[in-house]
Amino acid sequence: MKDGIAQPSFLSTYRRDYYAGALMVLIGVGAAVQGFQYNVGTLTHMGAGFFPVAVGIILACLGVLIAGLARRPQLQPTLHEGGPLEGDGPEWRGWFCILGGIVAFIVLGTWGGLLPATFAITFISAMGDRENTWLSALVLASLISLACIVIFWWALQVQFPLFTWG
Amino acid sequence: MIQQSLADLWQGFGVALEWHNFMWSFVGVLIGNLIGVLPGMGPLSAISVLLPLTYTMHPVPAILMLAGIFYGSQYGGAIGAILLNLPCHPPHAVTCLDGYPMARRGKGGTALGITMMASFFAASVGILIMIFASPLLVAVAFKFGPAELFSIMLVGLLAGGTMSSGAPVKGVAMTVLGLLLGVVGTDVNTGAQRFTFGSPELSDGVELVALALGLFGVAEFLRNVNRLQAVTTNVTMKLSDMRPSWAEIKEAFWPMVRGTTIGSLFGAMPGTGPTITTFIAYALEKKISKTPERFGHGILAGVAAPEASSHSKTQVDFIPTMSLGIPGDPVMALILGALLIQGIQPGPQLIKEHADIFWGLIASFWIGNVLLVILNVPLIQVWVKVLQVPYRYLYPAAMFFIAIGVYSTNNSLFDVGEVLAFGLMGAVLVALDFPVSPILLGFVLGPMLEENFRRAMLLSRGSIAVFVERPISGAFIAISTLMILLQIFLAARAAVRRQRGSSVFGPKVDDNSLRT
Numbered sequence: 067m068k069d070g071i072a073q074p075s076f077l078s079t080y081r082r083d084y085y086a087g088a089l090m091v092l093i094g095v096g097a098a099v100q101g102f103q104y105n106v107g108t109l110t111h112m113g114a115g116f117f118p119v120a121v122g123i124i125l126a127c128l129g130v131l132i133a134g135l136a137r138r139p140q141l142q143p144t145l146h147e148g149g150p151l152e153g154d155g156p157e158w159r160g161w162f163c164i165l166g167g168i169v170a171f172i173v174l175g176t177w178g179g180l181l182p183a184t185f186a187i188t189f190i191s192a193m194g195d196r197e198n199t200w201l202s203a204l205v206l207a208s209l210i211s212l213a214c215i216v217i218f219w220w221a222l223q224v225q226f227p228l229f230t231w232g
Numbered sequence: 233m234i235q236q237s238l239a240d241l242w243q244g245f246g247v248a249l250e251w252h253n254f255m256w257s258f259v260g261v262l263i264g265n266l267i268g269v270l271p272g273m274g275p276l277s278a279i280s281v282l283l284p285l286t287y288t289m290h291p292v293p294a295i296l297m298l299a300g301i302f303y304g305s306q307y308g309g310a311i312g313a314i315l316l317n318l319p320c321h322p323p324h325a326v327t328c329l330d331g332y333p334m335a336r337r338g339k340g341g342t343a344l345g346i347t348m349m350a351s352f353f354a355a356s357v358g359i360l361i362m363i364f365a366s367p368l369l370v371a372v373a374f375k376f377g378p379a380e381l382f383s384i385m386l387v388g389l390l391a392g393g394t395m396s397s398g399a400p401v402k403g404v405a406m407t408v409l410g411l412l413l414g415v416v417g418t419d420v421n422t423g424a425q426r427f428t429f430g431s432p433e434l435s436d437g438v439e440l441v442a443l444a445l446g447l448f449g450v451a452e453f454l455r456n457v458n459r460l461q462a463v464t465t466n467v468t469m470k471l472s473d474m475r476p477s478w479a480e481i482k483e484a485f486w487p488m489v490r491g492t493t494i495g496s497l498f499g500a501m502p503g504t505g506p507t508i509t510t511f512i513a514y515a516l517e518k519k520i521s522k523t524p525e526r527f528g529h530g531i532l533a534g535v536a537a538p539e540a541s542s543h544s545k546t547q548v549d550f551i552p553t554m555s556l557g558i559p560g561d562p563v564m565a566l567i568l569g570a571l572l573i574q575g576i577q578p579g580p581q582l583i584k585e586h587a588d589i590f591w592g593l594i595a596s597f598w599i600g601n602v603l604l605v606i607l608n609v610p611l612i613q614v615w616v617k618v619l620q621v622p623y624r625y626l627y628p629a630a631m632f633f634i635a636i637g638v639y640s641t642n643n644s645l646f647d648v649g650e651v652l653a654f655g656l657m658g659a660v661l662v663a664l665d666f667p668v669s670p671i672l673l674g675f676v677l678g679p680m681l682e683e684n685f686r687r688a689m690l691l692s693r694g695s696i697a698v699f700v701e702r703p704i705s706g707a708f709i710a711i712s713t714l715m716i717l718l719q720i721f722l723a724a725r726a727a728v729r730r731q732r733g734s735s736v737f738g739p740k741v742d743d744n745s746l747r748t
Contacts, residue, residue, distance in 0.1 A: 086664040090405050097412050097427075104424050110694030114424035117682045121411050128405040135401060135723070160457030161659075164450065164631065168652045171635045172645050184632055191631045194457050195624035206625055210632050218636055222285075225643045226636075 080136050087133025094126030163194030179229035184214040237363055244591025247292065248599055256293035257596045260300025261603050267301070268308020269615045271460065271623055273630075274321035276669065277452065278305040279566050280444035281630065284637035291574040292589055296596045298570055302563055303546055303597070307351055307604055310539060311615050314343045323506040323542045326514045330527065330534030337530055341473025344612065346484045346532055347539045348605055349476070354492040354540035355601045358547025361496055362594055365548075366583065369555045373580035376556075378687035379698050383708035385681050388502035388558050389674060390712050395508045398667040400719045406666050410674020411681065413438050420679075421686065433646040440569040442638050442647045443675060446654025447668050449634045453627045454659040460623050474609065480532060487517050487533035491540030498541070499548025502558045505669070506542050513541035547597060554578050554590055557680065562669040565676040 098119045105113030170186035189207035192198045198206075218224045247253060260282075267278035278301050286294035306321065313324035314331030327347070334343040376384075389411075393404035416427040417437030428434040476484070491513040498509040517537045518527045527534050549560035557578040559565040571578050576586055583590045608615070638647045658668050692698035700706045 082664055086402065086666060089660075089664065090409075093409065093412070097415075100427065104419075104426060105422070108694060109689050109696065112686050112689060114419040114422045114426055117685070118412065118415050118426060121408055121415070125405060125408045125412065128401060128408060131401050132399075132405060135399070157458050161454055164453050164457060164627075165652065165656065167628075167631055168450070168635065168648060168655070172648050172652075175639070175645050175648070180636075184636070187635050188628045188632050191453075192624065192628035195627075196458050197622075198624045202624075203628070206628055210629055214632065214636065218640075222640075224636065224640050226639060 083136035084133050087129045087131070087136065090129030090132060091126045092129075094122045094124070094129055096122070098122030098126065159196070160194040164191050167191035167194075175226070177231065180214065180219060180224070180226040181211060181228045185211045234364060237367055240587060240591045241363055241595060243587070244593075244595035245599075247588050247592030248296065248595035253293050253296055253592065253596070254599070256289070256297040257300045257600055258603055260297035261304040261600050262607065264301035264304025264306075265308040265604065265607065265611075265615070266304075266618060268305030268320070269311050269618045270308075270621060270626060271312060271316075271318060271320065271619065273305075273626075274309055274448075275302050275305040275563050276321075276444065276448040276566065276672075277630075278302075279563065279570075280441060280448055281633050281637060283441050283444070283566070283570055284640050286570065287573065287641065291571075291576055291586075292592055294574060295567070295571065295589055295593055296600075298567055299550075299593060299596065300600045300603075302567065303355070303543070303600060304604060306542065306546060307348075307608070308615070310347045310351075311344065311612075312619055314347065314535070315340050315616065316619060323510040323538070325507070326510045326538040327535055329514070330529070330531050333528070333530030334532075334535065339530065342476050342480060343530075343532075343535050344608075345474040345476045346480065346536050348474075348608060349481070350484065350488045350491065350536045350540040351543040352601055352605055353488055354495060354542075354544035355547050355597065357492045358496060358499065358544040359594060359597050359601075361544075361548055362551055362597075365500070366551050366555050366590075369551060370580045370583050373556055376580075376704070377702070378684040378691065379702050379705040380708070381556075381558075382681060382684040382688055383699055383705040383712070384502065384556065385558055385677050385684070386712050387708050387715075388552075388560070389677060389681070390715050391501060391504050392561065392670050392673040394715060394719055395504045398665065400723075402666050403670050406661070406668060406670040407674040410671040410676075411678040412674075413443065413671065414675045414678020415682070420683070431646075433644065438675070439638070439641060439647045439650055440566075440573070440675070441641050442650035443654050444566055444569075444672060445634045445638055446651045446656075447658040447671060449630065450651055450655025451658025451662055451668065453631065454655060455662055456623065457627065474612065484532045484536040487537040488540045490516060491537035492544040494537075495541035495544030495546075496548045499545040499560060500551065502552045502556070502560050505561050506545055509541050509545045510538035513537040550593070550597075554582055554593070555580060557582075559673060559676060562672040565672045569676055 099122075101115040101118030101122055104115035104118070106115040106119055107113030167187040167190040170190050171183045174186050175183040185207045188210040189203050192203035192206050193200075215228070219226070219228055248257065263282065264275070264278055267273050267281070268275065279298060282301055283298070286297060289297070306323075309321040309324045310327055310331070312318040312320050313327045315335050317328050317332040331340075331343045331347075334340060389407050390404065393407040394400040395403075412427075414437075416434060418424070418428075418435050419426055425435055494513045494516065495509055498504045498512075514527075514534060514537060517533045518524050521527065521531075521533065523531075545560075549564050553559045553564045553568055555578075557568065559568045568578055576582065576589065634651060635648050638651050639645060641647055661668050688698055689696075698705070699709055
């Protein structure tokens with residue numbers, strides 16, 4: 067497989083399908099194995115485990131099918147909400163900042179309060195975009211924090227203290 | 233029966249025009265339209281972001297607002313598709329094909345005007361169908377036992393998986409994954425904790441809002457960040473541009489009617505996504521047109537037909553959602569979830585017990601669609617400006633709204649963690665070329681599917697043949713089988729064609745244009 071040369075994406079289509087199939091098999095088998103821990107029962111008297119086991123097995127079979135069909139041409143392109151994209155390479159900075167922003171919201175929400183959490187999630191995820199500077203991210207985060215105080219804390223009275231410790 | 237419907241509808245107008253209901257419907261349409269125009273946001277993200285706001289509201293205004301957001305954002309998406317070639321919502325991918333060339337020729341205003349007409353016309357027809365078909369369907373639905381419900385859900389799930397975009401097997405796999413996610417939590421029959429991994433927060437199951445926002449919010453941002461096409465445009469739009477000439481209206485009329493028909497047919501079928509509907513409407517126009525070569529270069533029919541089909545489908549989709557409790561597509565699944573959160577169980581009982589919601593909703597559709605037309609004429613210049621909001625300001629703000637929205641669902645940071653997990657999951661699945669929206673369909677239908685399967689087995693004493701023996705159920709099983717066979721046939725034909733080495737040989741319009 068000639069990877070990386072004429073491939074705009076970092077996963078070739080075929081290999082992508084193998085991984086996709088493998089992932090589905092993994093999830094399906096995992097669910098079925100876990101499902102057997104609950105009571106499976108019989109068709110007449112189904113236990114809690116019956117449905118998960120059945121669904122898990124079906125998913126695993128579909129996974130095999132996906133991997134098996136990996137070399138077939140796709141009939142339709144997969145469309146997502148959000149529209150077409152320019153590049154297709156990995157985007158570590160953006161990914162890291164967006165996920166980091168949520169983690170920061172959870173951590174600061176627990177040990178800081180709503181205001182620091184709001185500021186952190188906006189600021190950190192804004193830094194994920196290469197065109198944002200420290201200053202623009204700072205201004206954006208401040209504006210959103212202000213909006214948060216007015217809309218959510220004052221107007222909607224969300225049960226979340228502005229500042230807290232632990 | 234029709235007289236009864238009309239009387240109920242009259243009452244519905246009364247409900248929808250009550251001041252606070254009307255206001256929320258208006259707010260929904262306006263915000264939906266605004267979010268739909270924003271680059272990188274579609275109806276699914278719009279509804280998920282705003283869903284938490286409706287928790288504290290009364291069920292009627294909440295549903296009216298969500299419906300308003302839905303068709304508002306759907307219409308807003310057409311603006312980006314036509315003016316900037318940016319289909320933020322997959323069904324608009326077809327509208328781009330002819331809408332954008334029109335905009336480049338300076339006819340963008342006309343295209344938008346025709347879109348507006350087509351959507352209004354189609355929505356009106358869809359609403360009429362809803363008024364007359366729902367009571368009939370309800371009469372039938374009361375005869376449905378667990379076996380029938382299971383079979384019709386199976387059809388819906390299969391259609392949702394195979395008729396979304398992308399490879400059918402992958403779509404079905406995503407539906408099944410959604411079913412698995414629906415299992416998480418306490419089993420209602422035995423009280424057993426399933427897939428909770430000892431976490432008390434998970435015993436109520438996966439949070440719908442967290443799942444939706446993870447898959448359609450965070451995962452989208454992960455996909456789009458630093459990659460979204462930069463939007464630069466100097467489109468200016470005058471009001472007079474939007475009024476199509478008589479010749480143009482005449483040119484667009486029949487495509488509009490045909491699009492509406494296709495949309496209505498597909499809307500009545502549970503599970504078929506809106507994307508496939510618009511593609512088929514477009515393909516049909518191209519097939520019967522005297523000048524098929526003009527398609528793709530800015531022909532009015534190529535805008536009117538798909539837009540009409542998606543809007544009539546949207547309206548007709550509410551029929552199975554409200555009367556059977558079986559959502560037609562992921563957006564409907566989300567609205568169904570919202571109803572469940574409000575403590576309202578959609579199904580044949582709904583129209584009787586919550587007549588105010590059902591008929592109020594129908595009446596509000598009409599009002600909402602009128603509002604949409606009135607709003608968009610003066611606001612079009614504003615929307616053109618909104619289109620240019622840089623993504624780098626948009627998504628950090630949206631991240632905050634997601635976090636606070638999910639938090640306020642249960643006042644718990646654990647749910648925010650769920651968003652993180654599902655966002656990551658969604659991004660991985662998208663990278664592996666899975667269509668993620670069927671997950672939502674499976675997730676919402678999963679518990680109902682399991683419940684009805686169990687009941688059917690209990691009633692039939694464990695005989696699985698019951699699904700085929702009962703006539704209505706058997707018909708649905710037959711449809712499911714046909715759908716699977718059709719997919720196998722399509723795949724086999726594609727494989728044969730590929731071996732012959734010519735992919736354009738004997739093109740059947742639909743799958744050829746789908747291959748874009």
